[in-house]
Amino acid sequence: MNPVKNMRREDMGLQWLAIGLFCCFVILAGGLWYVQIVSFKKYEKYREVQSYRTVRIPAPRGLIYDRDAQLLADNEPNLNIVVYLDQLREDFTRTYHDLKGDKDLPYLEGLELEKDARYLTVSNMVYEASVIIGKPSALVRSEFESHYYRHRYMAMPVLTGLSREQMARFMEQGSRLKGFDLEVRSKRRYPNGSLAAHLLGYMRPRQRTSNEEAATLQMSFDYELPDFMGKYGLEGQYEDELSGEPGAKSILVNNMIYRQEEEEWLPLLPGKHLYLTLDTDIQKAAEDALRYLNPNQQRRGAIVVMDCNNGDVLALASAPTFDPNIFTGFLPASVFKPMIDPKGSLPLFNRATYGRYHPGSIFKIMIGLAGLESRIIDPEVEFFGQGYFPMRGRRIDDTAGAGYFNFERAFYKSSNAYFIHYGLKLGPETIVDYGNQIFLGKETGLLPAQETGGYFPSKQTVRKGWHPGDTANLSIGQGKIDVTPLQMAVMTSAVANGGTVFWPRIVAGWESMMPNGASVFEPEPEGRIRGRLRASPQSIEILQKAMLADVENRNGSGSICRIPGYLIGGKTGTAETSFKNSNGRRIKHTWF
Structure with a gap:
């Protein structure tokens, strides 16, 4: 075999191997060039995108109306100017270089200068916006930095509570402010001010979603848009119904936690509208009457007006009162602390449902009924x-x-001697039995979170360690008995309607808005019966006539309440307390 030919065959193999290696190198180099040069921007974008942030969106709160659809609580737009920090990244960089100049800074100093640059950029723009709307304001650095480091993917409110005029100015001149925009949020409003404040209640800023709520929603939130929740009265009692169900959106953020895009994926469900049995005109009259008692002082008192035929509450007033609108914004401690000072007048305290008082002579209504029905009292015997x-x-x-x-005559003259005499004949167990018929010592269920059942002795109590003096006091509404004005309204209504004890009702029904825009009204049961007085129509009629005489007879203790053209029945009462006024005299509670 020719050795030269053999060497050529071996060279050809090496040549093909070299060609193969060269082709692999070209392919590899081309791939690297494509990745690093052609697809750089696309891969850079993917590199920046890191995660999602879930945001809670509050639902529109349900409105509150009276029995005639007069508005008692609604929502008004709260106008704010906000800034989107992700749109100012180039401005931050420009300000940083302006501050830095040609200097070479150590790493930590550079970081501090970046902070200064961000704050100065936004602060100057906030000042410019405040000049435009005519509302002097300064950006608080600590608040800005807190928002920047924790929630910069969200718009930051910088000027809040704008008037419509200020909003118009900003819309006309604010377009030159990069990253700034107008935001409309909802704010609770009570158009009648303090009217029915104790009944309606008030709102406070909502805390972060609890673990229990998060478990119910099967999600947790990285950020929650500002929201309020009911903390008192009907606003608090029916928080779930009024607040509706929140929505949610996801915000895609990059590795710098700046917003990239967002998507709302959980639609919100508006709260239900609440309709009450309350009559606004009667409520106003009740509150005016309490103010008239002593317009120069914060006189304490309560008025409850019920429809005796079904238990509907038409008015529930407590004095002194408050304006629930002050709770929808920032409430200084200097304003709130006096409102809860035990030595003060306690305007937040609902005396109609939570005040415990001796009933005094108005309890003679039940003593009289018990005596008449048991035949211990003969109405004609003197x-x-x-x-x-x-x-x-x-x-x-x-x-x-x-x-x-x-x-x-004993009734309309309110004779203590008469009712003590017959109360002792009745005995404490019979008195307790008749008190139980109107559920004394138990709550009415009208406002569970702000109601007391008062105190009324049980049969076990009067069987042990009970003295005739206790019975004498109980017979005239003193001693071991405490009631609320609402309980006494229930008692009086039961006598007025012939013996039916109703559960008091304040909620007439709920209105829900359907997705198609239609509304559905769900009425609450009317005239729920809790019990009946164990008394004959004859006994109740005698008692009713005595109550009419208390007002209509010119010698009656309640004759001052007589109104020409109206037939009014009632009973006055006065109860002594252990408290004394500034003159050293015992304070008395008066009833009608």
Whole structure:
């Protein structure tokens, strides 16, 4: 074999190997060039995108209306100017280089200068915006930096609570401010100010979603848009119904936590509208009456007006009162602390449902009914009162004075001696039985979070360690008995309607808005019966006539309440307390 030919064959193999290696190198170099040069921007964008942020969006809160669809609570637009920091990245860099100049800075100093550059950029623009709208304002650095480091993918409110005039100025001249925009949020409004404040309640800023709520929604939120929640009254009691269900959106952020894009994926569900049994005109009259008692002082008092035929609450007033609108914004401690000072007038305290008071002589309504029904009291038999009642060496005063009293006269003159005499004959167990018929000592269920059941003795209590003096006091609404004005309204309504004890009702119904724009009204049950007085129509009729005489008879203790053209029945009452006024005199509670 020719050795030269063999060498050529071996060279050809090496040549093909070299060609193959060269082709591989060309392909590899081309791939690197494509990745580094051609696809750089695309890969850079993908490199920046890091994660999503989930944001909670509050739902529009349901409105509150009275029985005639008059508005009691609504939502008004809260106008704010916000800035999107992601749109100012180039401005931050420009300000940084202007501040830095040609200097070479150590790493940490450079970071501090970046902070200064960001703050100065936004601060100057906020100042310019404040000049445009005529509302002097300065950007608080700590608030800015907190927002920047934690939530810079969200718009930052910088000027809040704009008037419509200020909004118009900004819309006309604010377009030159890069990254700035107008944002409309919702704010709770009570158009009638303090009207029915204790009943409606108030709002406070909503705290972050609890673990329990997050578990229910099966999600957690990285950011929650500002929202309020009911903390008192009906706003608090029906928070879930009024607040609706929040929505959610996801914001795509890059590795610098700047916003890239966003998508709303969970639609919100607006809150239900609440309709009350309240009558605005009657409520206004009740509150005006409480103010008229002493316009120069914060006189304490309460008024409850019920429809005796079904238990609907037409008015529920407590004095002094407050304006719930002050709670929808920033509330200084200097304003809030006096409102909860135990030594003050406690305007937040609902005396109609939470105040515990001795009923005094108005409890003679139940003593009279018990005596008539048990035949211990004969309405025609006269009792001689001495002007006091002797009780184990002491005398219980009787403002009715001395004289002969049948049932009606004893009632409208409010004779303590008469009712103590027959109360002792009835005995404590019978009195307790009749008190239980109107559910004394138990809540009415109208406002569970701000209601007390008061105190009323049980049969076990009066069987042990109970004295005749306790029965004497109980017979005239003193001693071991505390009631609320609402409970006494329930009692009086039961006598007025012939013996039916209703659950008081304040919610007439709910209106829900459907996705197609239609509305559905869901009424609450009307006239729910809780119990009945165990008394004959004859006994109740005698008691009703005595209540009419208390007002219509010119000698009645309630004759001052007589109104020409109206037939009014009632009962006055006065109860002593252990408290004293500045003059050293005991404070008394008065009732009608």
